[in-house]
Amino acid sequence: MKTELEYLNIYQKKHGLKRSRQRNRILEIFLSTDRHVSAEDLLEMVKKKYPDIGYSTVYRSLNLFHKAGIARLVEIGDGVARYENALKQKQHHHLICENCGRILEFTDPKVDEMIEKNARKKKFKVTRRRIDVFGLCDRCRAQK
Amino acid sequence: MKTELEYLNIYQKKHGLKRSRQRNRILEIFLSTDRHVSAEDLLEMVKKKYPDIGYSTVYRSLNLFHKAGIARLVEIGDGVARYENALKQKQHHHLICENCGRILEFTDPKVDEMIEKNARKKKFKVTRRRIDVFGLCDRCRAQK
DNA sequence: TATAAAAATGATTTTCGGTTTCATATTTAA
DNA sequence: TTAAATATGAAACCGAAAATCATTTTTATA
Structure with a gap:
């Protein structure tokens, strides 16, 4: 490597x-x-x-x-x-809390794979993916 | 509605x-x-x-x-x-061509569902998702 | 209906990253 | 060693988002 x-x-x-x-x-x-x-x-x-x-x-x-x-x-x-x-950090996606701004991360090869499949259907060559999920993190949910 | x-x-x-x-x-x-x-x-x-x-x-x-x-x-x-x-257009995801700027769209309930599952694992309440895929569209691939 | 408080408007200014410019310094191939 | 090309760092420039402010409009209530 x-x-x-x-x-x-x-x-x-x-x-x-x-x-x-x-x-x-x-x-x-x-x-x-x-x-x-x-x-x-x-x-x-x-x-x-x-x-x-x-x-x-x-x-x-x-x-x-x-x-x-x-x-x-x-x-x-x-x-x-x-x-x-880009080499050390595995590609990951973000859960962004709209209340406190905290960013959690997750990885899921299956999600990536399915996106790839959708792109292929449209003859689109993927170089980069961005998956951002907005909402409320556990902490903020608790205090509301 | x-x-x-x-x-x-x-x-x-x-x-x-x-x-x-x-x-x-x-x-x-x-x-x-x-x-x-x-x-x-x-x-x-x-x-x-x-x-x-x-x-x-x-x-x-x-x-x-x-x-x-x-x-x-x-x-x-x-x-x-x-x-x-946001009401008329169904939630869809984007394939964004980095060469010509064209935006293709796709929907895939399975992808959405899997993202939801990942969020749930972290006790995160999703309000909004954004999936953007960057790369080269078919047209631009052809002419290169 | 009159009126007073609060919100909306539109022109303008400010802010704030990203990007470019330019004179000088550094790198590199011959 | 030297000439051509790239890199540097300070500063200027750019463009969209956001804020400002005097004036206008809306709306609840007397």
């Missing part, structure tokens, strides 16, 4: 991009968390160890990681683009 | 809101299309028949329709909020 850095190097070579110290450092920090991070979030984490790296570079690196298949885009509907480690 | 206007009136009464001519007219136009419309799109349609209605009112009305359960939010990932008739 290839590492994230290997993926990145392959993608860069394929597209005639150059390596850069900053990008590798940003990748290092990105890989160090299991959370969903926005460019802003990641910048904050990066700054702690590498104060000289700027917002643009983090922003552009995240987009690049996404294109290279290293980062998976997670949109919860608040207009902020967040990313998670 | 209640009409959209009845839903709106019930919601308005429940929340101490007043009626307004503009809002009813905007609803009339919103109901006249089967497309997904943004506030901007809807404004354009509204202006043709009622030129004096402004953007803010359309924008606020759409949000209100959404809260009242009349309009369903559809986000295809370009940062623009679009809405569709």
Whole structure:
């Protein structure tokens, strides 16, 4: 199994991009968390160890990681683009509490498979799925 | 079965809101299309028949329709909020082409049921589901 | 019916991410 | 070593969502 850095190097070579110290450092920090991070979030984490790296570079690196298949885009509907480690984190879906904003996760290969089947019927090639379920989490249900 | 206007009136009464001519007219136009419309799109349609209605009112009305359960939010990932008739259009899921932006639709009660089951496992009460599948549509696959 | 309180309107401004620009620095192939 | 191309970081720009505000409309009640 290839590492994230290997993926990145392959993608860069394929597209005639150059390596850069900053990008590798940003990748290092990105890989160090299991959370969903926005460019802003990641910048904050990066700054702690590498104060000289700027917002643009983090922003552009995240987009690049996404294109290279290293980062998976997670949109919860608040207009902020967040990313998670696509290789380490298994594809999962979200239960989003409309009351407290808490996000629970679930995975279900059967669901994914059935969606795939529906797509195939329409001759559609799937690259990415997003399943978000909105409602009330157990805690919020209890206190209401 | 209640009409959209009845839903709106019930919601308005429940929340101490007043009626307004503009809002009813905007609803009339919103109901006249089967497309997904943004506030901007809807404004354009509204202006043709009622030129004096402004953007803010359309924008606020759409949000209100959404809260009242009349309009369903559809986000295809370009940062623009679009809405569709929630009562007339059966809940369906989207196949979004990342190349041309075309949106295909599918319904599958089994998928919905399985998602419901996953939610139940986490004691989560579902009010709304969103399944968006990104990838390449048949047309775009053919020409590549 | 008159009226006062509250909500709605529409023009405008503000906010806030995402994205682009540009001068400078770094990387890399030859 | 050097020339061409990419990357960087600060700042500007962009576009849609959301908020503001003076004025108008609605509605409950006297």
